[in-house]
Amino acid sequence: MIIGPLLYAVLWIIITLIAITPILMLAKRAGAGGLVGIYVGLTIIATICATKIVSLVGLTVAGGTIIYSVTYLVTDLLSECYSKKDAETAVHAGVLGMLLYFFYSYIVLKWPAPPFWN
Numbered sequence: 001m002i003i004g005p006l007l008y009a010v011l012w013i014i015i016t017l018i019a020i021t022p023i024l025m026l027a028k029r030a031g032a033g034g035l036v037g038i039y040v041g042l043t044i045i046a047t048i049c050a051t052k053i054v055s056l057v058g059l060t061v062a063g064g065t066i067i068y069s070v071t072y073l074v075t076d077l078l079s080e081c082y083s084k085k086d087a088e089t090a091v092h093a094g095v096l097g098m099l100l101y102f103f104y105s106y107i108v109l110k111w112p113a114p115p116f117w118n
Contacts, residue, residue, distance in 0.1 A: 032086040043094035
């Protein structure tokens with residue numbers, strides 16, 4: 001049934017557009033630092049959501065694909081409205097955030113559960 005996947009695609013696009021609005025408001029109010037924080041948050045959220053495979057209008061993609069695409073808008077805003085250095089700072093902070101996420105996730109997944117958890 002094509003209506004189901006199409007509905008999800010439209011919903012995904014609407015959510016993305018709604019997510020851009022506060023990002024633009026934050027860019028005006030908090031400056032480059034706020035956008036760097038948004039970029040790092042979106043990068044980590046996209047990494048987590050990428051663990052689920054979804055069907056998007058007949059295409060099979062990772063769940064974080066559309067979320068990650070919003071990060072391009074954020075780095076474009078940083079580069080165009082502030083400076084290229086601010087955009088590079090955001091990318092470096094995002095990579096560091098993802099590395100920390102992977103490191104801590106690995107530790108938590110390998111950590112033995114208490115006996116009552118089974």
